[in-house]
Amino acid sequence: MNFLNEVSSLFPSAVSLASGRPSDRFFDRLNPQVLLNAVNVYQNDSVGGHGGAHGWAHLLQYGRTAGIINELVAQQVQCDEGVPASADRVLITSGCQEAVALCLPALCPEPSDVLLVCNPTYIGAIGAAKATGVAAAALSNSEPCLADAIELAVLQLRQKSQQARAIYLIPDFDNPTGRVLDADERRNILQVCARHRLVVLEDNAYGLFRYDGDPVPPMAALDEVGSVIYLSTFSKTISPALRVGAASLPDTMFGDAAARRSLWEDLVRRKSFVTVNTSQIAQAIVAGLLIQNGGRLGDWIRPALDWYRENRDIMLCELDSVFSPFSDQIRWSRPSGGFFLTLDLPFRFGADCADECARRDHVIVTPLSFFALDNSQDCRIRLAFSAVTPEQIRTSVTGLGHYVARRLEQKLLRLRDGGARG
Ligand SMILES: Cc1ncc(COP(=O)(O)O)c(C=O)c1O
Known part of the structure; x- marks a missing residue:
């Protein structure tokens, strides 16, 4: 970088x-008046807002670590991307990058735990693994499909007394390759991951930017066992300067609701030591724009x-x-x-x-x-x-x-x- x-x-x-980067030309729509107006729309909203003078003080204070616009973000990923998210399982983060950096050490806490990645993959994921001391192993490109490469990597690591715990994937319009995984590939990967209890970190930074062909359901929407943590961001859709993203956890982790709650608490605790909370002013801008756009960003x-x-x-x-x-x-x-x-x-x-x-x-x-x-x-x-x-x-x-x-x-x-x- x-x-x-x-x-x-x-x-x-x-x-x-x-x-x-997203193109600067669309920032004209986000002049200071529009941003202020969005904050006001959020403050006056009956669900999350805190209207009046007290509302400003609320936004200017330290805030809830897990975020204040979780309901709206859950609604947005549900409406725009078909992900079955719910506010109590959404963690608002300072961009998708923070979500990656929080999830990796939480999912791979032991020195023998390993994160699987495609090769090549998003530089920010490799960097976050390095920065948090998580070992990353590249999936082989010689296998006919990713599911086979994952199976192989899990077995090879086991022989070295290492455990693959999670896989970082960008199934839609991968950075850097632009590749899309088709629905069958996604299902096959989910099956292998369920068999080996591997958590899928699905990064969907570009999913809304489809130029032709039919959308493929996100892996989080295909997940039947509770193995996918869905990472989203408003950096490409609204503005990267806001630094607002989210991690949406499944209902259970592999059928275990307590395990999901404890992962959630661990992520919130980690965030409280890293960024304390995501800027509430930035969250309010995102929220106001979401409210003004009927909870979704497709038209925006x-x-x-x-x-x-x-x-x-x-x-x-x-x-x-x-x-x-x-x-x-x-x-x-x-x-x-x-x-x-x-x-x-x-x-x-x-x-x-x-x-x-x-x-x-x-x-x-x-x-x-x-x-x-x-x-x-x-x-x-x-x-x-x-x-x-x-x-x-x-x-x-x-x-x-x-x-x-x-x-x-x-x-x-x-x-x-x-x-x-x-
Ligand atoms: C695949 C991918 N994930 C995450 C990010 C970082 O997103 P954010 O700005 O939300 O931290 C990027 C930025 O380029 C990206 O390409």
Whole structure:
């Protein structure tokens, strides 16, 4: 993360396809008056509000650690995402990132406990595991499906006297790959996890941003045994500056209601020592916007959704036109939602290459090795299309094309040199 920030500031004229930010253009809808109005709407709400002058004091005070807008958030994940959430099982967190960082050590408290992750996976999850001292093991990419890879990892860890306790997954529009797990894959994974009592941490930061095809039910909606903790965030739908996210726990943990209550209490206790409570002003803004939008965000995000879809299409079109001469060597994904796509290159692309590409070709991309636990992703990059304009997409893909053409030429020259010498 620091590297990308540094590259961006070193090369301010380069177009950044590195950051998975929501586009700034939709923040116009959130001017100070709108934000204040949202707070007022929440305060005057009959369910959660504390109207009048006392209401302001309430928001400005320290607050309930588990959050104050749990009812509305439970309703939102239920309406927008079909997750059977209930207020007494929702923990409001300072973004999804805090939810991950709280859950990992709570689910993997012993030194022999292990978190399973896809390889590559969201850098923030790997980072949170490191920061909280939780061991992470990468699932093999050679198994035909994730459920098999999980089974294999559980058994391999057992041989080393380690226990897989949880798996972190982004089933919808994965960061960094953009991949979606289909309903069968989700069910198979749930079955394996139930058999081994593995908790699924389902991170659905991008789930509402589907551009085509039918939505697949979240794993939390398919969960029949109480194995899925559902993580959501308002960072991509409203604004990341608010730092409001949530963890929704199942009714029971593997059928045990007391185990769920004790996990809940553990998470609240951990949060009380980390951020004490999530900003109540930020929670009130989210709540007010939810109330104004009938408890759901589907309509609210529509303009952004259309914009991101258009950006995805433009990026795919540019990739098709710039890279079609190299299509035997370079492949790119066609995501049906989310903020990212990936490119597979016929050469290694690390931090040094990102630096050169920014300096000479004025485009910043993210090496997938940043999201990996081994070197299997060294020849892949991630392009984010959410926070750029169509014009920037065109110039940046052209720039990337120049970079790739140069690398391929160098590769060819090296091969010829080698051949001549050999
Ligand atoms: C998959 C995923 N999870 C979580 C986050 C962090 O979200 P938040 O801003 O809610 O902490 C991100 C941010 O990019 C993300 O891509």
